[in-house]
Amino acid sequence: MAKKNRMANEINAGSMADIAFLLLIFFLVTTTIAEDKGVLVKLPQWSEEPPPELKLNTRNVYSVLVNAQNQLLVRGDVMDIKDLKNNAKIFIANPQKLENMAESPKNAIISIKNDRGTKYQTYLEVYNELKSAYNELWEEAAMVKFGKNLDQLSNAQQQEIRNEIPLVLSEAEPTKFGEEK
Numbered sequence: 021m022a023k024k025n026r027m028a029n030e031i032n033a034g035s036m037a038d039i040a041f042l043l044l045i046f047f048l049v050t051t052t053i054a055e056d057k058g059v060l061v062k063l064p065q066w067s068e069e070p071p072p073e074l075k076l077n078t079r080n081v082y083s084v085l086v087n088a089q090n091q092l093l094v095r096g097d098v099m100d101i102k103d104l105k106n107n108a109k110i111f112i113a114n115p116q117k118l119e120n121m122a123e124s125p126k127n128a129i130i131s132i133k134n135d136r137g138t139k140y141q142t143y144l145e146v147y148n149e150l151k152s153a154y155n156e157l158w159e160e161a162a163m164v165k166f167g168k169n170l171d172q173l174s175n176a177q178q179q180e181i182r183n184e185i186p187l188v189l190s191e192a193e194p195t196k197f198g199e200e201k
Contacts, residue, residue, distance in 0.1 A: 076129065077127070079119070079122065080127040083133070085133050088135040092104065092146065101145050101149060104149040104150065105149045109156060125185040138194070
């Protein structure tokens with residue numbers, strides 16, 4: 021029998037690996053990965069020295085405790101999150117000059133303390149409500165002082181408003197799960 025010379029029907033796949041590698045590199049370089057930013061907070065400079073002992077007038081401290089069951093305790097009273105913003109605004113501004121509210125917006129300190137079992141969503145809701153209280157106070161002060169919204173003011177005017185009503189949020193170290201003290 022005679023041997024027939026046939027051409028093999030094969031595809032040369034030698035360069036396929038190179039093409040796949042180049043495509044992989046291309047997609048890795050051009051793809052952007054979305055990352056969660058979290059809460060942007062300006063932290064103080066790190067120092068080895070212990071902080072100085074401060075004598076705070078409890079009248080000026082608005083303490084917010086969030087327990088492991090995601091319940092709020094504000095200045096010793098149970099409160100719903102939806103009431104937090106308006107209550108904080110009244111505390112900071114103290115329009116009626118009450119003795120149990122902040123002496124002035126410059127002296128007001130908001131203190132937040134969480135339990136390690138607090139849900140992150142609840143923490144963010146509380147933080148947003150407190151930040152929103154300050155935003156509304158700034159807007160109201162801008163309208164009273166300059167007759168414009170805060171975002172329509174110059175940087176110097178905005179800074180003047182923020183100096184009159186400084187944002188002071190103090191976050192205490194979280195307590196252990198279920199330990200509400």
